[in-house]
Structure formats: C-alpha cells, structure tokens
Amino acid sequence: GAGVSQTPSNKVTEKGKYVELRCDPISGHTALYWYRQSLGQGPEFLIYFQGTGAADDSGLPNDRFFAVRPEGSVSTLKIQRTERGDSAVYLCASSLTRDRNEQFFGPGTRLTVL
Amino acid sequence: GENVEQHPSTLSVQEGDSAVIKCTYSDSASNYFPWYKQELGKRPQLIIDIRSNVGEKKDQRIAVTLNKTAKHFSLHITETQPEDSAVYFCAACFYGGSQGNLIFGKGTKLSVKP
Numbered sequence: 001g002a003g004v005s006q007t008p009s010n011k012v013t014e015k016g017k018y019v020e021l022r023c024d025p026i027s028g029h030t031a032l033y034w035y036r037q038s039l040g041q042g043p044e045f046l047i048y049f050q051g052t053g054a055a056d057d058s059g060l061p062n063d064r065f066f067a068v069r070p071e072g073s074v075s076t077l078k079i080q081r082t083e084r085g086d087s088a089v090y091l092c093a094s095s096l097t098r099d100r101n102e103q104f105f106g107p108g109t110r111l112t113v114l
Numbered sequence: 115g116e117n118v119e120q121h122p123s124t125l126s127v128q129e130g131d132s133a134v135i136k137c138t139y140s141d142s143a144s145n146y147f148p149w150y151k152q153e154l155g156k157r158p159q160l161i162i163d164i165r166s167n168v169g170e171k172k173d174q175r176i177a178v179t180l181n182k183t184a185k186h187f188s189l190h191i192t193e194t195q196p197e198d199s200a201v202y203f204c205a206a207c208f209y210g211g212s213q214g215n216l217i218f219g220k221g222t223k224l225s226v227k228p
Binding site for chain 2: 004031033035040041042043044045048050055056059091095101102103104105106107108
C-alpha cells in the first residue's frame with residue numbers, strides 16, 4: 001500500500017507568515033509523529049498523536065507551533081509567525097499502534113523562511 | 115530525558131569491507147532501538163531494529179547488537195557495497211504510557227569506495 005505522504009514537498013515563506021504542513025499516514029496506523037530535521041542533524045521529536053489526541057507534545061519548541069489530527073488520520077502541523085530559525089525539513093512518521101514500534105517516515109516538507 | 119551519542123560522524127570504507135557504527139544512550143528505561151538509513155534528499159528508511167529483550171539481531175548483511183548493561187548498541191554492515199553509502203542514524207526510545215518518540219543520534223555518513 002501507499003506509504004506516508006506529506007504536502008507540500010517544499011514551502012518557501014516570509015518571516016512572520018503562517019504555514020500549514022500536512023501529513024497522510026499509512027492507512028490504519030493509529031500513532032503519528034512529527035519530527036524536525038535540520039541540516040546535518042538527526043530528526044528531532046516535536047509531537048506524538050495516538051488517535052486524535054496529542055499524547056506527547058513536549059518537543060514543540062514554543063507556542064507558535066501547534067498540530068491537530070481531528071479524525072485520527074491526517075495531521076496538520078501549524079506554525080504561526082514563522083522565524084528564519086524554523087527553516088528545516090519537517091518529517092512525519094506513523095506506526096501501526098502504540099505497541100508496534102516501527103515508525104515509517106514520509107518524504108518530509110522542506111520549509112524555508114526568508 | 116534520553117540522550118543518544120553516535121560515533122563516528124563519518125566513515126569511509128572500501129567496497130567489501132565491514133563497517134561498524136556505535137551508539138550510546140543514557141536512559142536505562144529505553145527499550146527499543148531502531149537504525150535508519152537516509153540517502154541525500156530522501157526520507158529515513160528503517161533498516162533494522164532491536165528490542166531490549168534481545169542481544170543481537172541479524173538480517174542478511176546487517177546486524178545490530180545491544181548491551182543493556184553498558185547502554186550501547188552497534189550497527190554492523192558486512193561486505194559493504196557502494197549503494198550502502200548514506201547517512202545512518204541510530205535512535206532509542208521507551209515505549210510505554212504516553213511515550214513513543216524516537217531520540218536520534220547525530221548520524222554517521224558512510225562512504226563505500228568502489
């Protein structure tokens with residue numbers, strides 16, 4: 001079946017603007033994760049959903065970042081008042097259940113804040 | 115919280131030689147340790163993982179070992195091929211309760227010279 005998909009693949013925005021990044025997990029996967037990857041670094045955890053609820057949002061850097069998953073499938077990461085330091089690749093991953101550990105990643109959205 | 119150290123940051127080997135990448139973790143509660151391969155501009159791909167109740171796991175040319183007492187785990191690639199060239203990331207996490215996010219190392223850039 002289809003893997004994790006993310007849109008857009010690239011997003012260029014200006015400092016201070018609002019952006020939304022979308023993630024479509026593998027069908028039937030109940031757990032969904034957002035990570036951020038800066039150049040030359042490993043992915044850094046942002047937020048984890050189990051179903052519709054955010055089970056762990058301890059990785060969100062500040063209150064400009066917010067994510068939702070209203071129907072337990074597609075998730076949207078929202079960034080308000082973007083800053084140049086937000087530029088990175090935003091990765092989404094999903095796993096079958098909380099107890100099935102394997103996380104499968106999407107291709108990412110490359111966000112550039114000018 | 116968990117912290118993962120990964121060494122070396124770069125590794126160059128001749129085709130056919132073996133490559134070993136080592137990681138240490140800080141949280142003794144961590145119970146799941148995956149390895150991801152990431153080619154330039156692509157998504158991280160899970161190549162092998164190990165759980166804390168197992169000391170070693172092998173899949174064709176790839177093997178992972180885990181030493182819970184010392185809190186370190188290693189990736190071994192035998193008979194390396196040019197297509198093994200990529201950045202490899204180790205990760206650790208504790209699956210339980212509301213947790214499940216992966217903590218990644220900084221990555222190892224592996225170059226296999228033909």
